[in-house]
Amino acid sequence: MSLVARADGFLRLPLPLAGESVPAGFPSPADEYMERRLDLNEYLVARPEATYFVRVSGDSMLGASIHHGDILVVDRSLAPRPGNVVIAQVDGEFTVKRLRKTPSGLELAPENPDYAVIPLTEETDFQVWGVVLHVVHKV
Incomplete structure (x- = not known):
């Protein structure tokens, strides 16, 4: 896990994002189900x-x-x-x-x-x- 400072002052902390949606549970997040990394700042903050x-x-x-x-x-x-x-x-x-x-x-x-x-x-x-x-x- 690597914390990266951005020029706009936000910290980036990309975390694993599962490649499939979970309808009612997901017993253990195995690496083969991870699609990419997700930074919640990018997901939640447009401006x-x-x-x-x-x-x-x-x-x-x-x-x-x-x-x-x-x-x-x-x-x-x-x-x-x-x-x-x-x-x-x-x-x-x-x-x-x-x-x-x-x-x-x-x-x-x-x-x-x-x-x-x-x-x-x-x-x-x-x-x-x-x-x-x-x-x-x-x-």
């Missing part, structure tokens, strides 16, 4: 200069498979669209929610019925800090 990671706290996004303690891969360069999960700052507080368009305007919607929707009005101090592209969580 390193615009990407950051953030850890989730809370459970308002469970329906989107985003759990407390998960790490989100966020791209600041993407324009947020309705349907995207975004990192937003609302009235000085950060949150992760799904951006939705309704007949009355935009809102930030949780993916847990225990939480309320956040309507975005002209009076709301609101800014999107990036679009969530990936969720990394332990099983």
Whole structure:
């Protein structure tokens, strides 16, 4: 295993990638099943200069498979669209929610019925800090 520094500051750590998908288990990863090496930075990060990671706290996004303690891969360069999960700052507080368009305007919607929707009005101090592209969580 070799760690390699890249010019953009990311470290490369290519790890083995199995050549076949695993439907319900894989007893032991034998070398003959390894197809190539995979660097998760290359797989998860399309634009390193615009990407950051953030850890989730809370459970308002469970329906989107985003759990407390998960790490989100966020791209600041993407324009947020309705349907995207975004990192937003609302009235000085950060949150992760799904951006939705309704007949009355935009809102930030949780993916847990225990939480309320956040309507975005002209009076709301609101800014999107990036679009969530990936969720990394332990099983």
